[in-house]
Amino acid sequence: MKCPFCRHDDTQVIDTRELEEGVVIRRRRRCTNCDRRFTTYERIELNLPAVVKRDGSRTEYDPAKLRASMALALRKRPVSADALEAAIAHIEQTLTTSGAREVPTQKLGELVMQELKKLDKIAYIRFASVYRSFEDIVEFSEAVREMQGPPAPSARRRPRT
Template structure:
């Protein structure tokens, strides 16, 4: 680690501590050249893939957009916030596990539909009707048959 004071590359770790949450490591360091001390923090940086939309444009993944989509589909349904948060975590975990830099929006939509199907059938149909652009009653009937 480079010293922030004299830019020397030779530093020594004096103390290492893990945060109470277990997601951060704090290190006290001392520069071998100027003898000044400084603190560094280590955290895992998870980078979710970019989303490739149907028109080919790319957008940054948005946790908030995913959450609002799920909450909109689940509006006035008897599903706890914890269940929604767990579903979001599963979707994000799946996106990370794919190891891709870019993922088609259709793939994200399918993951959302899978989670909604588990959580609440009515919310699943709500989301599917918009996501799949149901044009007629037959489309609804087909989606309902999938649930049975």
């Protein structure tokens, strides 16, 4: 690691700490030439696949876009920021472990819907209504019924005589 002040190649690590639950490592360093101190941060660099849009164009995966779309669906819902971050981490882990170089937006949308379904049913319906572009109320009703699951058997009452 080069010193940012004198550009000398030899620096010494003075202190190392884990941040953000071990995802980031903070290191305090000292230059052996000018004796000045500075801090560096190490993060894991994930190789996430490129996103293939519906029109065939490709773009780099952007976690900020994913976070924004999920946060919009979760707006004013009782879901913690930690739960949202865990859902995003799960999506990114799924993308990373797939080994694919490219992922279609449809697949990414399905992963988001799976996570939202676990977090909050209303957020799931909000996201699905935009993502699936419902044409009419029937399609929307089907999505709501899908969230409700199979109907519970109703106990029928016998009329009194």
